Amino acid sequence: MENLALAEPTASLSIWALFMQAGWVVKLVMLGLLAASVWTWAIIIDKLIAYARMRVALDRFEQVFWSGQSLEELYRTLADRKTTGMGSIFVAAMREWKKSFEKGAKSPLGLQTRIDKAMDLALTREMERLEARLGFLATIGSAAPFIGLFGTVIGIMTSFQAIAASKNTNLSVVAPGIAEALLATAIGLLAAIPAVIAYNKLSSDASKLALRMEGFADEFSAILSRQIDEKVVTRAAA
Amino acid sequence: MKVGLTTSVIMHAAALALGLFTLRAPSAFDVSDVEALPVDIVPVESMTQILEGDKKATMRETPAPTPTQRPDIVADAQKVGDNSVDTDKPPTPEAKPRPVEAADAPPPAPKPKEQPKSEDVPKPKEEPKPVPATEVAPKPQPRQEVKPEPAPEPAEQKTAQAEPQPEKPDPIAEAIAAEQPQESIRLPDSAPAPAARPKPQVAQAETAKAPERKESDKPAKQASSRPESSDKSLDDRIAALLNKEKASGGGAKRSSQQASLGGERNTGANKLSANEMDALRQALGRCWNIPAGVDDAETLKVSVRFRLDRSGELEGRPEVIKGGASSGPGRTAAESAVRAVQKCAPFNLPADKYETWAEVVVNFDPSDMF
Numbered sequence: 001m002e003n004l005a006l007a008e009p010t011a012s013l014s015i016w017a018l019f020m021q022a023g024w025v026v027k028l029v030m031l032g033l034l035a036a037s038v039w040t041w042a043i044i045i046d047k048l049i050a051y052a053r054m055r056v057a058l059d060r061f062e063q064v065f066w067s068g069q070s071l072e073e074l075y076r077t078l079a080d081r082k083t084t085g086m087g088s089i090f091v092a093a094m095r096e097w098k099k100s101f102e103k104g105a106k107s108p109l110g111l112q113t114r115i116d117k118a119m120d121l122a123l124t125r126e127m128e129r130l131e132a133r134l135g136f137l138a139t140i141g142s143a144a145p146f147i148g149l150f151g152t153v154i155g156i157m158t159s160f161q162a163i164a165a166s167k168n169t170n171l172s173v174v175a176p177g178i179a180e181a182l183l184a185t186a187i188g189l190l191a192a193i194p195a196v197i198a199y200n201k202l203s204s205d206a207s208k209l210a211l212r213m214e215g216f217a218d219e220f221s222a223i224l225s226r227q228i229d230e231k232v233v234t235r236a237a238a
Numbered sequence: 239m240k241v242g243l244t245t246s247v248i249m250h251a252a253a254l255a256l257g258l259f260t261l262r263a264p265s266a267f268d269v270s271d272v273e274a275l276p277v278d279i280v281p282v283e284s285m286t287q288i289l290e291g292d293k294k295a296t297m298r299e300t301p302a303p304t305p306t307q308r309p310d311i312v313a314d315a316q317k318v319g320d321n322s323v324d325t326d327k328p329p330t331p332e333a334k335p336r337p338v339e340a341a342d343a344p345p346p347a348p349k350p351k352e353q354p355k356s357e358d359v360p361k362p363k364e365e366p367k368p369v370p371a372t373e374v375a376p377k378p379q380p381r382q383e384v385k386p387e388p389a390p391e392p393a394e395q396k397t398a399q400a401e402p403q404p405e406k407p408d409p410i411a412e413a414i415a416a417e418q419p420q421e422s423i424r425l426p427d428s429a430p431a432p433a434a435r436p437k438p439q440v441a442q443a444e445t446a447k448a449p450e451r452k453e454s455d456k457p458a459k460q461a462s463s464r465p466e467s468s469d470k471s472l473d474d475r476i477a478a479l480l481n482k483e484k485a486s487g488g489g490a491k492r493s494s495q496q497a498s499l500g501g502e503r504n505t506g507a508n509k510l511s512a513n514e515m516d517a518l519r520q521a522l523g524r525c526w527n528i529p530a531g532v533d534d535a536e537t538l539k540v541s542v543r544f545r546l547d548r549s550g551e552l553e554g555r556p557e558v559i560k561g562g563a564s565s566g567p568g569r570t571a572a573e574s575a576v577r578a579v580q581k582c583a584p585f586n587l588p589a590d591k592y593e594t595w596a597e598v599v600v601n602f603d604p605s606d607m608f
Contacts, residue, residue, distance in 0.1 A: 015257050038246050046242030 018180040023158050029151030029184050033144060037191035040140050043133045044198040051205050054085050054130065058212055061086045065216075071223075085126055085209075086216045092122035093220055101231065112225055119217045126213060130206045134199060141196035148188020155181025290318065291500015302495035309492075314548075317489020324489040514588060518598070521585065526578035528604050529570045538571040540602045542579055548592055550585040559599065575602040 019030060064074065065086070075094040083091050096118040100111045159177020166173055292304045303318040315324045529538060541560035545553040556579040562572025579600070587595050 015261050034250070038243075038250050041246035041249060042239070042243040044242070045245045046239050049241060 015183070018176070018183050021176065022155060022180045022183070026151045026155045026158075026181065026184055029147055029154070030187050033147055033151075033184070033187040033191050036140050036144060036147075037187070037194075040137060040191055040195045040198070043137055044194065044202070047134070047198075047202045050130070051202070051209065054209055057085050057087065058209070058216075061090070062216070065090070086213055088126060089119050089122040089213060089217050090220060092118045093217075093224060097224060097227075101228075111228055112221075115224055116221055119221060123210075123213055123217055127206070127210050130209060131203070134202055134206065137195045137199035137202065141192050141199055144188045144192035144195065145185070146188070148185040148192075151184025151188070152181045155184060292497035293499070293501070295497040295499050298496060298498035300495060300498065302498050303493050303500065304497045305494055306492045311492050312490035315489050315491035318491045318493045319489045321490045324491070514591075518585060518587065518595075519600075521582050522578055522600055522602075525582040526602065527574050529567060529574050538567065538602075538604045540572050540575040541599060542575045542602065543597065543599045544579050545597050546585060546587070546595060548589060550587050552580060552583045556580065561602075571602070571604075575600075578602070 019027065022030065071094065075091065075098075078087055078091050079095075081087075093115050096115045097111070100114060156178060159174065159181060162177060163169060163174055290303050295304070306318065306320050308320045308322075310322070312322060312324065317324055319325075539561045540558055542556045543559045544556035547553050556576045558572045558576065562568045562575070585595075
């Protein structure tokens with residue numbers, strides 16, 4: 001009885017060989033997806049670090065803020081430093097307060113509005129910074145499988161054309177082409193899956209941080225409002 | 239951003255390197271040598287639908303059982319065989335007459351003695367030989383029925399010779415007949431009737447048949463040689479009485495075709511065709527008066543079983559085996575079904591498929607009739 005081992009595949013099926021065999025379109029798709037994957041992971045790592053830092057910064061600031069330290073003093077220490085998160089909101093508000101109040105603003109209502117505006121602006125800038133590039137993750141998460149599929153379809157088309165040309169439907173003729181084509185989908189999924197997961201996690205983290213900063217802004221706004229009222233009363237009394 | 243990017247690039251490079259080195263070309267599938275198993279797919283029809291034939295014969299185009307030798311045809315015989323009566327007993331292989339001969343052989347001495355005897359015998363044999371030939375032609379009739387009265391016949395030589403001639407040479411009877419003359423020498427009173435039969439006549443009768451039946455020839459020789467061998471033992475007498483008839487089972491149906499592979503009888507095969515079945519159904523439908531005006535149609539479904547003989551005539555009364563009732567519309571329905579069968583009675587069905595319609599079960603269902 002003869003040995004029934006299947007015929008040795010005509011082409012090697014290692015990943016490198018598959019990549020090298022692929023047509024230029026498929027190659028391009030694969031390279032693009034690889035780059036997207038690299039960028040996705042770069043963003044993920046970056047964001048994770050940034051959010052962790054932000055959380056630590058917020059904790060520390062809240063600790064300092066509620067420690068009973070004079071706001072003036074706090075402002076003086078923070079004003080010439082690079083601040084993030086609540087710190088920048090606090091600095092923006094205090095700057096506006098100082099500008100208006102020390103120059104002797106007449107209307108406390110206008111002052112309040114201006115401080116709120118300044119804090120909103122600072123908050124928006126902070127959020128923008130936090131959420132930057134998250135959209136890219138969403139795009140990769142939804143588009144990468146399709147890009148991979150495109151590569152696969154192109155690859156399978158080419159391999160079918162090759163079958164038609166060789167007039168041989170032997171599995172060993174068909175298999176490498178299909179395997180190479182499927183590699184594109186695999187890379188697409190490889191890029192998309194972490195992107196989707198990370199996008200969901202990071203966006204929820206970002207919204208949590210935003211909520212925390214909004215809370216602080218509201219609280220600080222209330223404090224300032226009280227201060228303004230007190231100042232106005234004392235000034236009127238004086 | 240730099241930290242993230244560099245980490246990502248490093249990670250990807252590591253993953254790719256790992257992939258390149260670990261995910262090499264998969265090894266080819268090695269199919270281990272497996273002994274090829276011959277598998278026969280046997281259709282169940284070969285078990286359930288067997289046509290009458292010979293179990294050892296090869297498959298031929300037309301199914302046929304072992305051919306028979308006897309020319310006479312017995313009417314209405316079912317089983318194939320060489321018998322003159324139809325029996326269910328399966329045909330047994332022919333018993334070899336050799337052992338019997340060997341058993342009787344021990345005294346080889348008589349043979350030379352027999353030789354002169356047979357030389358003497360042929361002379362009278364020449365004479366009667368044409369006689370049986372002429373006698374057999376006009377009367378092939380005498381059979382076993384004639385045998386019971388051998389006493390008067392031995393007187394006339396011709397009838398005595400003609401008697402064993404017809405197709406049933408009964409070796410037992412012959413052996414007894416051969417024995418009896420000797421006994422008659424010793425005990426003349428014990429068997430008065432055959433006492434008249436002279437020895438040489440028997441020898442003539444037996445040898446006259448020689449060309450026809452070889453089996454019967456041997457006992458005849460023994461019988462003829464026996465008178466010379468004076469040491470006649472009990473064994474010999476028993477051997478003479480033993481049934482030396484060729485064991486022949488089987489029925490009386492004649493078959494002339496070459497034997498083909500098949501079973502002992504037709505089972506399931508040779509069904510009524512759809513047309514024939516439809517014809518039967520239509521015939522019954524025409525004869526059936528459907529009980530009208532009954533709302534409960536379920537009780538009107540009746541299964542009737544009846545037997546038919548070969549001419550398609552009803553045997554006995556049709557029997558309601560399912561459906562119907564003892565009273566009310568159910569009873570009406572059952573009776574109408576039975577009446578339908580009786581009314582249609584001589585059914586015109588193919589005679590060669592009698593096995594399939596010997597017993598018929600018909601379902602009468604009003605919902606099928608409209």
